[in-house]
Amino acid sequence: MGRIALLGCGFVADLYLRSLRAMSGIEVAAVYDRDAARLDRFCAHWGLPKAGSLTGFLETLPEGTLVLNLTNPSAHYELNRACLDAGHHVYSEKPLAMEIDDAKALHTLARDKGLMLASAPCSVLGEAAQTLGHALRHDIAGTPRVIYAELDDGFVPQAAYRKWLSETGAPWPYDDEFRVGCTLEHAGYYLGWLIAWFGTVRTVVAASAETVPDKTGAGPMAPDLSVATLFFETGPVARLTCSIVAPHDHSIRIVGDKGVLSCDAAWDNAAKVRFAKRMTLRRRLMEHPFPRRVKLSGPPHPKVKRWGAAAMNFMLGPAEMLDALSTKRPSRLSADFALHMTEVTLAIQNAGESTGAQAMTTCCDPMEPMPWAR
Structure with missing residues (x-):
């Protein structure tokens, strides 16, 4: 137990x-x-x-x-x-x-x-992230070259956030959320996936800004928009966008030599993963208009029904750590992983308008896949 x-x-x-x-x-x-x-x-x-x-x-x-x-x-x-x-x-x-x-x-x-x-977050251990990792390891899309990841949540300053309550009546902490910022709160949902697949981010080139002033609560407020280009030691380059201003978009696209892997919902462990093969039709280069779904063969982790904006099992991370303790093995959610993700996230959050390229001082190996995703 x-x-x-x-x-x-x-x-x-x-x-x-x-x-x-x-x-x-x-x-x-x-x-x-x-x-x-x-x-x-x-x-x-x-x-x-x-x-x-x-x-x-x-x-x-x-x-x-x-x-x-x-x-x-x-x-x-x-x-x-x-x-x-x-x-x-x-x-x-x-x-x-x-x-x-x-x-x-x-x-x-x-x-x-x-x-x-x-x-946190532990969605990297979820079915969607693990399915994408499986597809990358099995060369379904070929060598990954560019990744576009979006974590835009809509124009939250105009949302009815004062009415957002948890199951036991706790209010959504909007004052704290606006001060901490969407990058620190949300970047990890895709950044964790990327580090798990590709390991160390060598360089971060980012910009961040507060585009909507006068939010509710005591300031100063954090940036409500950040855009980062991440250069990984293993080769791929990723663009990661976080905002509470742009229309809702939680999609990720991994562009490889053979085509594009994609997923539309970072906050849904069971989100579908698709692959669109690249093809030439009448001299026109294009991705297949009807992508095929990529599935794992075995049963994944226990699922949790959607509540609010998310359909995520928040206990996947603690369960992984407890299993590692009981079996005396290193946890997939290592301290190195946590520290590197924190450094990259802070670099994006604090980039501002003129920071430029930032060399990371920490490192992290790619993550061992879950047994059911190998």
Whole structure:
């Protein structure tokens, strides 16, 4: 039986608990949130044990517990460090930290203590990402040359976000979301896939900007648009766009020598993966107008029904770490993976108008595929 503990029970915590219901062999040891009323409501709804203080939470967790840090991003570094100092493995919501030096300090601390440290999102372990990885390894599209990835969420500043509530009534933290920014919140959904397939990003050339001023909440606000070109050590070049301004588009296209692999929904583990073969018709070069679907032969992971904008199993990451602990193997969601994804994300977020090319200082090997995706 794997054991987790939840630190923070705001909006995203309900998504983890909905996902936990689809999994087996994982129990919740304790939950803590500094908002006592919120903690009571959450634990009563899900039938979970609660801790009365952060100190009590950290001191009473059994050895081998994996702490899920689901707090606001500004608290991630401090609380991730506290959990590691207390001897607990950590799975942190994104980002690992708001500053790269802090993220590197966490990486060093986890290594020195022999603890696991990972960062969301875990959709890289989902069926759609693993299917695309399978297609790349089996040369379906030929050598990948260019990748276009979009994470545009529509004109969110005009959305009815004050009415967005989680299953237990926690409001979507719009004030914090606007201050943290869509790049830190969302880039990992495709960046994690790309790093898993291709490994280290050598250079980031990016720009970011706040295009819609006067958002709700206390400033300063983060960029609401970023566009990055990523140069991978293994060869491919990717363009990644994040915004809460442009019309909704969560598509990815991988252009290879033989044609184009594509997927239309980053936040749906079961999204269809398609391949359009390149062809010449009457002297015209084109991709096949009716792409074929790429499928895996074996059964994948447990699925979670759509709730709100996502159809993702948020527990895939913690489950992977717990399995790695029980089988004494390295986790696919390694500290190196978390740190590199954090550095690249921060480079994009903080690029502004004139930063130019940025050489990355961290590295990461491509990820071992899931057994059912080989």
